Amino acid sequence: MERSVESRDDQRRQTAVCFKAFLLKKSTKTNLNLYDHLVRLLIRVMNERPENAVDVIEDLSHEVKRSMLQEKQSTLKDAPDATSAELLAEQQRALFSRGDEGAHDEIETPLPNVTELTYFLEQIGVGLGREEMQRILLALKQLVDMQPLERCRFWGKILGIEGNYIVAEVEVRDGEDEEEEEVETMHAKEKEGEAQEEDELDPFPKSSFKPPTTIPKEPRRSGTNKFTYFVCREPGLPWVRLPDVTPAQITVARKIRKLFTGRLDAPIVSYPPFPGNEANYLRAQIARISAGTQVSPLGFYQFREEEGEEEEEGARDSVEENPDFEGMPMQEMAESLSAWVHHIQHILLQGRCAWVNLAEKTEDLLEEDMDEEEKEEEPDEPEPEVGPPLLTPLSEDAEVNNTIPWSTRISSNLISQYAIAFVRSNLWPGAYAYVCGKKFENIYIGWGLKFLGEGFNPALPPSPQPEYPSGPEITEEIDPSVQEEEALREAQEEKEAALEGNDALEAEDEEEEEEGEEDDEEN
Amino acid sequence: MDASSLFSSLDLVCGNGLSLSSEQRAALQTSMIILKSHYRFNRVLLWGKILGIKHDYFIAQGVGEDEIKDKKCLYSMNCMDWHLLPQVTEAMVANVAAVAKGRFLGDPSHQYDPAEIRRQGGGDAAVGENVMMKVSEENRLAATVFTIDKEVAVVPRGAYIRSPHGNVQTNPSFQGLNPTEAAKLNNYMHFSEAKTLKKKSILEMADLNPAIDFLDVLSDDVLKGSWSLQFEHGSKVCVIRSLLWFGLTFYHVPGTSQHGYIYMGDGLKTLDLPFML
Incomplete structure (x- = not known):
């Protein structure tokens, strides 16, 4: 009996050794083996003791593998670029310095x-x-x-x-x-000057707008x-x-x-x-x-309260x-x-x-170029x-x-x-x-937006200006049918016939007159 | 935004100016614990605040087993007494959209009368033809909260996992996005049932992890540019604001699992957005 027990133990040990050898077999792809991985994983579980460890074991396993990869990276790393947080922190540092x-x-x-x-x-x-x-x-x-x-x-x-x-x-x-404003006006004047020069060189047709x-x-x-x-x-x-x-x-x-x-x-x-x-x-x-x-x-x-007490209330x-x-x-x-x-x-x-x-302003402008245009009607004084x-x-x-x-x-x-x-x-x-x-x-x-209470209606562009007056000569009409054309031709022929009759009569009268004139000349 | 981390994270989302007063913070701290135990929620979230003309609404959400489907919304006027919002149906959302216009008043029993709108609108006879019911402000509130959650609730990628049973749960091993990932909109997802995911091509699907990529990505939204992503608080916190619903602010501290969103606004959708970009 003892022998058989021993032999069975041996057999078991043998199987275990075989299985361990299998676990220790390195992957051809990653050069890792399962045995070491499980050891690391279990060490991590023992260290961290996460709650419901069985539920997160896959993630843990993933992480263990990932951390191995990180270790293998070369020690010669690029210096990371300064993140935006670091840049901002550098700029904000000045705020906290005591002047x-x-x-x-x-x-x-x-x-x-x-x-x-x-x-x-x-x-x-x-x-x-x-x-x-x-x-x-x-x-x-x-x-x-x-x-x-x-x-x-x-x-x-x-x-x-x-x-x-x-x-x-x-x-x-x-x-x-005040300085800035002056600078601005200077710039504006310079720009105007440039524009005028360009005009002299190559005059464009002027818009009447x-x-x-x-x-x-x-x-x-x-x-x-x-x-x-x-x-x-x-x-x-x-x-x-x-x-x-x-x-x-x-x-x-x-x-x-x-x-x-x-x-x-x-x-x-x-x-x-x-x-x-x-x-x-x-x-x-x-x-x-x-x-x-x-x-x-x-x-x-x-x-x-100013000296000008007589000012109206609205003007305050x-x-x-x-x-x-x-x-x-x-x-x-x-x-x-x-x-x-x-x-x-x-x-x-x-x-x-x-x-x-x-309105006052426009009047001033009008006076300047009075010679060119007739003076327009006085615009109504706006309310x-x-x-x-x-x-x-x-x-x-x-x-x-x-x-x-x-x-x-x-x-x-x-x-x-x-x-x-x-x-x-x-x-x-x-x-x-x-x-x-x-x-x-x-x-x-x-957000800098006003509450409207209803959908926003964007302003529509103005309707296009008409290019020419629309009349019957440029409007399209339906093509006439054969019957209508026939009718029109008949009507025209009748008219012509009537006209020819008139013409013949007129011609006769003229001949008579001419004859009369000739007679006068002779006399 | 999780009630337990509310008081540290509230400062991170108040970049749009709205916050809670000290009294409200104190009251919420007390009442939300009571709320959690009364309704037997797993987690309680402060969803946000909707500004009314007379009073404001505070909205809380209780979460049960499933983070997306098993949610209950509650509202309160004084941060202390919470009332359950009615269940939202599609028909209710459509009715609210047609009837309730303008700002919230701050009176839950206020009735929006469709006849009044018809009288004011005049020209909208076609809309008036449909059978419309009166809508109480409580229903409108429920529909608005539901719509905002559906359209603009945001979570970072990987913060939630879907178990093989189909339940959506928080991912305990979520360690946050890294700062480079955090600057990209395709690492944030809509926290509602996916709509466009099924339409993706096999090539696009190949990169996705079914456990975490079960939601729609923000960068796939139809109206491009409806999100504003910025780094605030010394470029340490990633803040995303929705332009479609002004007032929705999401924050995530890259490198940590801290994230959350809160809505503080007047509960009106920006329908004019196409003109404004």
Whole structure:
């Protein structure tokens, strides 16, 4: 018996050895063997003890194999290219460096208190996250240090497809920003000069088309160009100043509906064609959003009292802070829209805040070339456009497609004595304003598009101009049938026959007359 | 977005400006635990927030055995009391699309009356001919959540696996996409029943792994360019925003298994998108 047991053990051992030899057989493809692989796999399971190990054993096995491959790679590796994260981190590093502190301590900086803004925005469920806001604050500090600014405010953020814009609203100190404008006008003049030279060399036929007079741009510090805007894509990247907005850009921006791409030099492909690139479009949308959604609690601002008291009320276009403002009770702010007022001027249909009479302009032009043309009829004096005056309460805003323009909210329903009131714009989704005691702030974070309430109807191109007057000689007619042709020929023959008869008679008369004349001559 | 990781990940998706206030966060933390135990869900997700004119809706989703099919949606006005949304049928979605227009009001019992639209529209007589029922805002909410989930719910490739039984489950060995993969739209998938997958050619199918490639890929969407993929938070977090449904934000931290999506918006589809690109 013992022998047979021993022999059986031997046999088993033999089989096991054979099987182990099989497991140790190396794959011809990968030069691995199953035995080592299982050992590694089980070691890994023992080390990691994953839950439900049996379910993930295939994945583990995959990973073990993959890690082997990595080890086999050569130690001579290419230095990896710097990732975008590293590049950005390098650029943002400058934000966190402490500048020379002493020099700036005494001067009152226009740097906004973004930390406080973050705190209040967090209460009303809006914000970009604390770290991001901190980075924005640092970026604003950089802007304030670099540019001579009078005032600076974090306006908001506009989202784009490839990148976003962080927008700062600033007022440049007096006398510091005129140079650029002059340079621009110089450029314009140079261009005109070049154009004229070309004309002299090779005159083209002149078009009789006269473009409609362009509405003049509003000067800096007034109307739509009251503030200057700087944008940057990420905190730490350079700030770019946006060009001033023209009325034409605003009127076209109202007709189109485009998303931002995130590149300031991207062209705007649209109909009606937008005059400018994305930077101009961004500026136009910022102007529209500001005009529509910058609100403050009633009484925070008052009209600036100037010497010209006789001015009409509608002409008042500037406000100043009311030093006696005491703050409004929170409940009132949260319940009624009439406690909130607009403090930025409404943009008229013309694309300007202050209406300009274009008819006067055209007259001046006409006088210049009076000799060439007869003076046209006096154009009717156009009705001046009047928008709602400044400090109009929100309750008077127009509804769009049965949507009330503003929603009022309160930040907390549980503890209302410490809550803050805020309003949310329904026309410009993403625009908010909050008030807490005497403090208020506006912010816009969104795609820069207005809520329409219905499908967007793009403007149609004008109908093509007729080339020539349409008459019977150029309109197509149905070919006549055989019968009709026959009838026509018969009718014509009859007519001819009648005419011939007449002709014969006339000829006879003429002969008689001639004869008579001859007789006279003879006499 | 998973309720357990909500409070670390909320900062990553608030790039479009909307977030939750401290009070709401605190309330959600409490109520979602209760929700999970009451309804016996495996997981609870915060789906998002739909802004109404008077009040906002908060939407949560409970997940059972199957991650795609076994889902229940709940809504709340105050982040505390949750109500189950009605089951959505195709007919209901069609009816809601025809009847309910404009912004959400914030009153679940509000009735959208088709007669009113007919009166306003005037010219839309053909639409008015169809038999349309009144739609309550609660039904509209359910249909909207269903449609958004169907059209723009996003997951990274490999985050979910389909077992041989057909159940869809989270993939425990998902370790995230690497940064190069994360920059490509074809590594993200629609988290809903696949529609275009079956139409693929055999050559394309050859590369796919049936366990993880059982969903449609974002880059195959018919309207090209309806997604905005960016790296935010110092280029560390991949954020995808849907342009078709403004407000849907997806985040994924490359190299980790953290991912999720949340909808915070007014619940309106961007029908004008073709003009806007």
